[in-house]
Each structure stands twice: as structure tokens, then as C-alpha cells.
Amino acid sequence: MLQTIAFGRPFWLPLVTGVAWMICGEAAGSLGLLLALPPAFLLMVAAYFGLQPAEVKRSAGLSGLGGAVGVLFGVLSLLFFGLFEGALLLGLSGWTFVDAGARGAATLEPVEGIPAPESNLRFHTTVALDEALLGAMAFMIPLPKKGEVARIGAEVDEAIELFEACGWLEKPEEYHRAPLPLELPRLRSASTRSHRGRIEFERMSFESEYEPAIGEPGRERWLGYLSNLTASAHVMRHPGEPRPWLVCIHGYQMGSALADLGAFDAPYLYEKLGFNLVFPTLPLHGPRKIGRLSGDGFLSGDVLDSIHAETQGLWDIRRILSWVRAQEAPSIGVYGLSLGGYTTSMLAGIEDGLDFAIAGIPMTNLADTYWNHLPDLVAREYLTCGITREKLDVVTRVVTPTLLTPRVPHERRAIFGGVGDRLVPAKQVADLEQHWGSPATAWYQGSHITFMREAHVRSLIAQTARSVIAGAEPTDELASAV
Numbered sequence: 001m002l003q004t005i006a007f008g009r010p011f012w013l014p015l016v017t018g019v020a021w022m023i024c025g026e027a028a029g030s031l032g033l034l035l036a037l038p039p040a041f042l043l044m045v046a047a048y049f050g051l052q053p054a055e056v057k058r059s060a061g062l063s064g065l066g067g068a069v070g071v072l073f074g075v076l077s078l079l080f081f082g083l084f085e086g087a088l089l090l091g092l093s094g095w096t097f098v099d100a101g102a103r104g105a106a107t108l109e110p111v112e113g114i115p116a117p118e119s120n121l122r123f124h125t126t127v128a129l130d131e132a133l134l135g136a137m138a139f140m141i142p143l144p145k146k147g148e149v150a151r152i153g154a155e156v157d158e159a160i161e162l163f164e165a166c167g168w169l170e171k172p173e174e175y176h177r178a179p180l181p182l183e184l185p186r187l188r189s190a191s192t193r194s195h196r197g198r199i200e201f202e203r204m205s206f207e208s209e210y211e212p213a214i215g216e217p218g219r220e221r222w223l224g225y226l227s228n229l230t231a232s233a234h235v236m237r238h239p240g241e242p243r244p245w246l247v248c249i250h251g252y253q254m255g256s257a258l259a260d261l262g263a264f265d266a267p268y269l270y271e272k273l274g275f276n277l278v279f280p281t282l283p284l285h286g287p288r289k290i291g292r293l294s295g296d297g298f299l300s301g302d303v304l305d306s307i308h309a310e311t312q313g314l315w316d317i318r319r320i321l322s323w324v325r326a327q328e329a330p331s332i333g334v335y336g337l338s339l340g341g342y343t344t345s346m347l348a349g350i351e352d353g354l355d356f357a358i359a360g361i362p363m364t365n366l367a368d369t370y371w372n373h374l375p376d377l378v379a380r381e382y383l384t385c386g387i388t389r390e391k392l393d394v395v396t397r398v399v400t401p402t403l404l405t406p407r408v409p410h411e412r413r414a415i416f417g418g419v420g421d422r423l424v425p426a427k428q429v430a431d432l433e434q435h436w437g438s439p440a441t442a443w444y445q446g447s448h449i450t451f452m453r454e455a456h457v458r459s460l461i462a463q464t465a466r467s468v469i470a471g472a473e474p475t476d477e478l479a480s481a482v
Contacts, residue, residue: 010050010059017092018043024081032080039073042066060103064128065135067097101128104422111427117419118445130422130447141300153385155217155304159395168398175398176350182319192257196267202235210312218304228288231316234279236270242328246275249340253295255286273465280317283309310399331355331468349404355468356412364428367392402435413439414464416457423448
């Protein structure tokens, strides 16, 4: 039951746009109505949540998604509905989309030491892209089923008690056991298409051999995820003399060759910079997925599953690193994006011998991310069952990079983050920047998914990587770049 209702722009703008789609669709016949239904449905749902001030996050996300779908479908509407109607729908959908970005930007919290968010059309449009992504994720990410929250709460309580007894809350690095070396992984030739043409690589697979500690809550469930027991990676190696290696760690819901090699611009790193590359597949992603989509179960659902996923990801990557070192690698760097940036920052605190680490748009606080993206209704159920934000902070200490002393030399650390990031708040990136001693950092006026459009972000990546190849030290030119 609604306690308060607000008839502001978050309500009437998507409502008007959705109604316009329905009217134009109905006037154009059955095919026109079929075209109008997807944007109209999303916009009507956004209008419903826009009535409720407490649902501002979900309202902005759905408005962004509905507006984005409306803009895409608006091109077709020019053919189905006519020039005037199509232009009207494009204009209303675009307005709704940008307005969602403006509303998202208005909720950004100021963070000391980073550039203030701009207030212009370009910035609001980039933020709207994040809002649209959040709106889509609201439909895709499975949440705990009714009745499961109590069990999740019991596991969190048991884990806190166990972690405290073992001393892992005070010394989280000791939670991460040294893995067995990887000696003979399976390798076979493969290829994928990209905007630059076909990319040839090798597909690596091996038995992970990771197991949660005996007595750890959720252990048996985790070991029952059979597809996750086999670790995998994509490998690109140059023939001839040994080359520097770069480990590229993908983001949330990625894990396929097409997505990973594209997001990291593998041809540039491989051909222009000359690296050998390895792209590990994180647990529950790609061929290791256990749900309908890649990443299901990570950052949603069972809290202990997310802890085990991150811990196993580190275990698997450290095994891959042992194999890379056996290839006579002259140097090894790590570069991660989003969830991969988080894993990179964790790896920099538990693995010796890394020559550089680039944490891109890195999540650094699992508890924050998990809690902030919970729908309000689910968050209330969590609180009812005794799962508080504070408890999540405690239980996730074992996978919190800002509690680990970085082992990568200061001059070999680099970070970049978006001022308008709606998936990973700028504060999380700033916390890592401070913890890492303010290394070379590029802040850009954009959102989570627009980093590759930023010239100084690309320069930071190239400069850090090239300095290792050349045996020089990175300069400080890009520190605090804007």
C-alpha cells in the first residue's frame, strides 16, 4: 500500500511518453501496436514507481530503460507511424531517457578529492546509460525466493562467528589459501569475431580444485554447482621469444570471448602493445554459469555464494599466474574492469610478484554494492530477518581490498573511475585510491560504461602497460587526471 504519492516529472513524463506510444501504435494497426508495446510497458511501469518517492532508484532505472528502448524503436516508428508521429515519439523518449540521467545525477553524493559532476546534456546522457542498464538488470538478476532470506541470514551469522574464531576478520589475507600450481591445463584453438575482424585465441580449461573451508556455511551448496568446478580462460600468445603477460579480468555478467576480448580491446593490447594475454572466466560466469544468465548468483541471492565466488576467482587466477610464470614471462600485469577491477584490487593485496595493477571502475565494497542494489521490498525483508547492512560489512571483510596491504609497487598501481558511475559509486573508487596511496588516477566525467570513450583513461592504461614493457617507471602526468 502506498504511503505517499508524488505526481512529479518521474511520474507524468514516462506516463505521457508511454500513452503516446500506445495511441500511435493502436492507430497504426496490429503491427504498430506490437512495436509500441515494449517501450509503452516499460514506461508505464516506470510511471508507477515514479509515483513513489521511496522508489527513486527503480523509477530512474526503468525510465532510463524505457526511454532507451523508445529511442531505438523510435527509428522504426518513422516508418510505421509517419514522420510527425515518429518524431514526436523520438523526442518524448529521448526526453524521458535524458531526464532519468538527470535524476540519477542529482542523487550523486559529493566525494572529497574528486571532480564535481558536471550539469550538462552530455553528462546526463552518460548517466542515463547506467540508469538504463540498472533498469534492465532489475528484470534479469534473480533475487532470493520467498522463504530463503531467513536461511541466508542464518548463514551470515554462522559465517561471522566462524570467521571471527579463525581470526580472518582481523587478518583477511589469511582467509585466502595459496592454491596448487597449475601445470597442464587443457588448451585448444578457438576464434571469435570482433569489430576489427576475427580474433584467434586458445581456450584454456582446468579443474579448479577450490573448496570452501570445512564447516564454512554454504560449502556443500557451492560444491554442488557442477559447471563451476571447471575453470576456464581465453589465451592469446605470441610465437617466438618470451613476452610480457597481461591478465585481463572481466566484469559482471561477462565471461564470453566476444564480450571479454571486445571490452579490453584485445587486438590493441596484443598487437600494438605486444602483450601475451590471458582472460580468466570468473566463477558463475560464461561456461561456469549456474543460472539463466552469466553471473547469476554473484552479487545477488546467497551472500556466502558471492564470498565464495570472489574467493574462488582469486584462487583460479593465482593458479593461472603460476602457469604464466612457467612460460618464462619477463613481467606480469593485471588489468580488471568493474567486478574485475575489484578482483584486481584483491589480487594486488594477496599475490606477490605482480609488476603492475590497473583497477578500472572497481567495485571495492561488496557489502555496499550488494545492499545498494537490493530493491526496497527485498531490503525490508532482509532487515526483518536480521540481515543488516552492518552485518554484511562484517562478513565481507574477508573479501574487502581496502583491508589488504597492496603488494604491487606504488608507481605500478593505476586506477580510473567515473564521476557519474551509477553501478559503482565514485566513493568506492576514491576509497581504493586513498588506500593505494593516491597512485596515477584518471577521473572522467562519465558513467560506468563510457570509460573507453575517454582519451585520458586509454592513455593511463597504455602508459602503465608500456612502462613495464620498456622497463621504465610511469610518470605522474595522469595522477588526478580529469
